Amino acid sequence: MEGIYRFGAFVVIGLTLAGCDDVSSQAMNGTDSSGQDNEPPNQEAVAALVQKTMDNLVFVEGGSFQMGDFGPIDPKAGGLPYSPYSDNKPLHEVTLDSYSISAYQVSYADFDIYTEATGQPRINTEGFEVEYRAPDVPAGVDWYQARDYCQWLADQTGLPFALPTEAQWEYAARSRGQFLPLATNDGYIRRGENYPSREEIIASTPSPHVGPQTIGLIPPNPLGVYQMGLNGFEWVNDWYSEDYYDVSPEVNPTGP
Template identity: 25%
Template sequence: MKVNKFLITLSLSVFAGCVYASKPIEPIMVTIPAGSFDMGDRANQEAEPLRKVTLPEFSLGKYEVTVSEFRRFIEATGYKMPNTCHHEISSGWFTRTATPGSWQNNSINTSEYQPVNCVDFKAVESYVKWIGEETGLPYRLPTEAEWEYAARAGTTEKFYFGNDPEQTIACEYENVADLTGENVHQRDSGASFVNYLNAGGKSNCVDHAGYASIVGMYKGNPFGLHDMMSNVMEYTADCFVGELPMGGHATAKECKYRSLRGSDWHRNAKPISWRPMRLADFDAGGLEGFRLALDGKRTTDSSSTQIFAQELAQAQQREQQRRDAATPNPNPVTNVQLDKVDGVVILNWDESQQQGVQSYRVYRNDAPGTRFRLIAANIFDTQFKDANADFHAYEYSVVAVRNHEQSDYSELVTTQAGVTAKIPGRIEAEAAFTMSGESIRLKKTSDIEVGYSVTGRGGIPAGATLSFQVHVAQSGEYQLSYRVSSPRNTKGFIVLVNDKELTTSQIAETGGWNNWQTQKGNIVYLQDGEHSITVKSLDNNWKLNWLELQPK
């Protein structure tokens, strides 16, 4: 009797699959040798003090834990996961509140081999406990010290691949905010990395991933670990404290904040010393994941590990083939010129000489230093007229398009602001024709009204200035009002007219950054005509939406 080899192979495959499905997928591990290193960074206050840390040999996951691995935990335990997550993206990036979405169904992951996200810390703890009990091995999260030691892998520069000051090689090693992501997010939601402080802008390279990537698609560090500084931020075993803990490890029965390490696809390359954190009870998010650690060296790989490694390699190969087949982004548009005729902004630029460039797109921001917004697409010649520009100053950029992929942005061209407000009336914060001060920027307001507010790291910094061009219709006394938010009482600001001090206004605590109030200042006298009004900050911890001057 002949034996059907196909049926035997199929039966064995099904049998192996059943056995495999009943077990955890143990992580592919890398042995990290014992050693000492200088932990921390004098250039980062939260990464001080710099100290020598010595660690014994341990093992660390070669990759971040994937959706496929996490699925075994859910199927085996029936663990109740959150059904909402901070994962959906709009033009202002992530929504303020969690929306329907889960570890297996969210707007970021599309593959079983991407790092699992939309997991809160309780779920991470439960996964770690489960895999330890099922395997008999004391799997755990790495400490901050272990994570940094493993990420540095014997290097001492900003990144394990060098300092990379222009961030031109980061995409070879990590999945960061890049030109691919800029293309994808402008297309999907109108979001931009450019001038987005939380992302730090974008790296000047192409990594072929707009969201989280299949793990292991980029070069590893000298220890052979992948995605240590990107893809998703990784929970550690430590509580977060304001400076590096003694010995590089901080634990407590209850943490107010949890320490994470590494960056994610949503930001440009961050230094190894960067220390993000989350509230201990933070809702599940689209940027947080984890990898596992183990004391000592794991001597053998389980059958589940070996099978997973084969499946992952196949997924990586398919993804690499897709990336290899992608058409390179076209070169940036050159020689963009701006003119303004009868209130219409006219842009002209040089025609692209690259083969396959099909059209152009024009981007504009609502005020200098804010994020780009697409205002025109499918432009087939080298001129564009913007009849919807008002008295604000705008920045424009033009991109070339080939096979639906756009170039990087051209050099910016800027209109000059005219009269930004008529008095009596309101002066919107985004109408400033100049802004100065460390970290000062415009941001979509959280107030009930649309538009922008002025803020910075810790609010508008002391010494910052905002200048506006106004036209006063009639000489007289005017009541000054201002729409602000502040978590505490502040010294406020000085108002100068034509560089001469007019009045000082204090700001009362409003109940928090997102609680806005209209507060009144002094009554001031203004001469009719056109004037420059400057607001000079005397303190930090406040944000401004608008000023208003109405007749007394």
């Protein structure tokens, strides 16, 4: 599935920045600064989506952890790295403020509400992507679409919704930085027990091929977040630099 990016569990709100100003309150009341009615055509659906998003936020208490390939210091790995890649090394300490993250990935049903509310066409209604289009699987979007969706949520609520930084994503996927190689309920995959069967994955979409799976189909990680890194690629806010780990600041790194 090269080239397909799924809208992942990356709707994040930084609690230290929370609060509504007058402009944000106006947006929630359906008016702009000039007093004009700007309610979307699907206002009830928008309100329900915003409420669901708020209800699904998982609080992540801040702290420090070793970010990157922790295999060499994990006794379970026998001193060996978990990955062959150089861009998740060197292992380095990172300290994060508290934040909240969505327990679930953003589905096509969610994203369709957003595009209707903002007057945009539905995404992935033709071409090979349409095979993987189902209401309850992760929406396939590019980085800009993911960022704009988060900004829309921020406009709707007056709260600082955004894509997570890479550090926030990894810290949450590892349940506050524990030595968990994968974001399952115990850090490992046992197909049929804590990971879906091939048949369950294929049944998730109209496609006869293996692709994205239904959101929430497997148990969450110990933090309570589902399928991080296990249901398609996911976007983070950071731009990319292969050697960023060599120069990353320790506190709240935001990428190169």
